[in-house]
Amino acid sequence: GQSLEQPSEVTAVEGAIVQINCTYQTSGFYGLSWYQQHDGGAPTFLSYNALDGLEETGRFSSFLSRSDSYGYLLLQELQMKDSASYFCAVSGDDKIIFGKGTRLHILP
Amino acid sequence: EAGVAQSPRYKIIEKRQSVAFWCNPISGHATLYWYQQILGQGPKLLIQFQNNGVVDDSQLPKDRFSAERLKGVDSTLKIQPAKLEDSAVYLCASSRQLLGLAGDGSYNEQFFGPGTRLTVL
Numbered sequence: 001g002q003s004l005e006q007p008s009e010v011t012a013v014e015g016a017i018v019q020i021n022c023t024y025q026t027s028g029f030y031g032l033s034w035y036q037q038h039d040g041g042a043p044t045f046l047s048y049n050a051l052d053g054l055e056e057t058g059r060f061s062s063f064l065s066r067s068d069s070y071g072y073l074l075l076q077e078l079q080m081k082d083s084a085s086y087f088c089a090v091s092g093d094d095k096i097i098f099g100k101g102t103r104l105h106i107l108p
Numbered sequence: 109e110a111g112v113a114q115s116p117r118y119k120i121i122e123k124r125q126s127v128a129f130w131c132n133p134i135s136g137h138a139t140l141y142w143y144q145q146i147l148g149q150g151p152k153l154l155i156q157f158q159n160n161g162v163v164d165d166s167q168l169p170k171d172r173f174s175a176e177r178l179k180g181v182d183s184t185l186k187i188q189p190a191k192l193e194d195s196a197v198y199l200c201a202s203s204r205q206l207l208g209l210a211g212d213g214s215y216n217e218q219f220f221g222p223g224t225r226l227t228v229l
Binding site for chain 2: 030033035092101
């Protein structure tokens with residue numbers, strides 16, 4: 001079967017760097033995605049990793065290790081607007097599973 | 109480009125009643141998804157269409173939920189009869205193609221609509 005594990009909450013200070021980890025179990029792995037969701041809003045796409053390594057998009061980076069079934073989202077230069085829930089999602093064998101989400105709290 | 113459209117935005121019904129949600133994906137997107145998101149949890153995929161064919165409906169409670177995408181464009185999700193535990197946000201999403209067919213992130217992005225918040229009393 002498929003499963004995902006990510007921390008339920010993370011707290012960081014404005015301007016700092018935070019890493020949100022995600023471990024997964026799946027068959028027929030295609031890729032790992034990250035989505036951001038503000039309260040009351042819809043999920044918005046951040047990144048997709050199909051191959052091992054780091055993908056960078058502005059202040060956000062995402063890493064994947066297929067051999068370890070592990071990935072992380074790295075947020076740099078944290079801003080208050082980054083306070084949101086972050087979901088990892090794995091796609092494989094025509095199935096898509098989202099994690100339970102990590103609530104990111106940012107302190108001024 | 110216009111985003112994913114959903115209606116209604118809010119719906120309140122009593123248990124055992126029926127309800128239907130509508131979704132219009134981004135023009136040209138072949139793949140359409142319906143998710144259920146219960147408060148405090150991640151989205152749960154209910155059904156995935158590729159054009160007008162079902163790719164995955166393994167988590168759809170087929171005794172009460174049904175969905176169709178007859179012309180391969182817009183889609184409806186129906187619940188009949190509703191239960192209290194169906195209270196959730198129902199999200200529709202679309203993507204250019206099935207996830208994983210191409211390694212490029214731009215082809216593996218799901219675009220979500222604003223969702224329909226369903227309350228079952």
